[in-house]
Amino acid sequence: MSTRSRAVLLSAVAAVAALTLSACGKGGTSGGGGNTNFVTGNNGIDTVPAGKRTAVPDLSGKTIDGKTLDVADYKGQVVVVNVWGSWCGPCREEAAYFSKVSKQYEGKGVQFVGINTRDTSTTPAVAFEKEHGIDYPSLYDPTGKLMLRFKKGTLNPQLIPSTLVIDKHGKVAARALEALDDTSLLKMLKPVLAEK
Incomplete structure (x- = not known):
């Protein structure tokens, strides 16, 4: 293995290890310094102005x-993106709320998408969705590679569970790094849905 290949592999392993250490947590802060353009509200939801x-x-x-x-x-x-794992207690707690709100907003310009991570096979993930009445699709991301595509210092999903609200233009408008109930989820969703 070349030195470059080894360095890339070690970087990937370190990133996955960092994600594993932060798994299934309550709250957190974004990495990176400088002006990130987002504001953390006292309700644990980070938001970014449209521009x-x-x-x-x-x-x-x-x-x-x-x-x-x-x-x-x-x-x-x-688009509401929820990062979850079947093994994650807080994910189980919030699943019923996500199911309820996704059905409430079906056909109203909102799409829910899950990102299932760190399940070693899809079997427990499929069982989780069936048990909790999740009808929307979930990407299968066992190694966390989709989470690693977000740039440092942005509203990236750093913990499990994490929820992002993506605006109509494909930009990240809001993030929560903790389990949400339906009230908190709607506080994230409604302002973005109201935008022109």
Whole structure:
């Protein structure tokens, strides 16, 4: 193995280890210094004004049921992205709320997408969605590579669970780094959905 290949592999292992250490936590702060353009509210939700938002990275791949999904296909809609794992207690706590709100906003310009991470197979992920009444698709991301596509210093999903709200233009508008109930989820979603 070349020195460069070894360095790339070590960087990837370190990044996955950092994500593992932060797994299934309550709250957190974004990495990186300087002016990040986002404001943390006292409700644990970070937001960015419309003119200062960054585009969501490529979030595409296979879903837990083997289909192909690309979040970019939902441009023009508000997209709620929830990062979860079947092994995560807080993810189980919030699942019923996500199911309820996704059904409430079905056909109203909102698309929910899950990112299932660190499940070693899709079997527990599919069982989790069935148990909690999750109808929307979830990308299968066992190693956390989709989470690593977000740039440092942006509203990136650093913990599990994390939730992002992506505006109609494909830019990240809000983030929560903790389990949400329906009230908190709607506080993130409604202002972005109201934007022109």
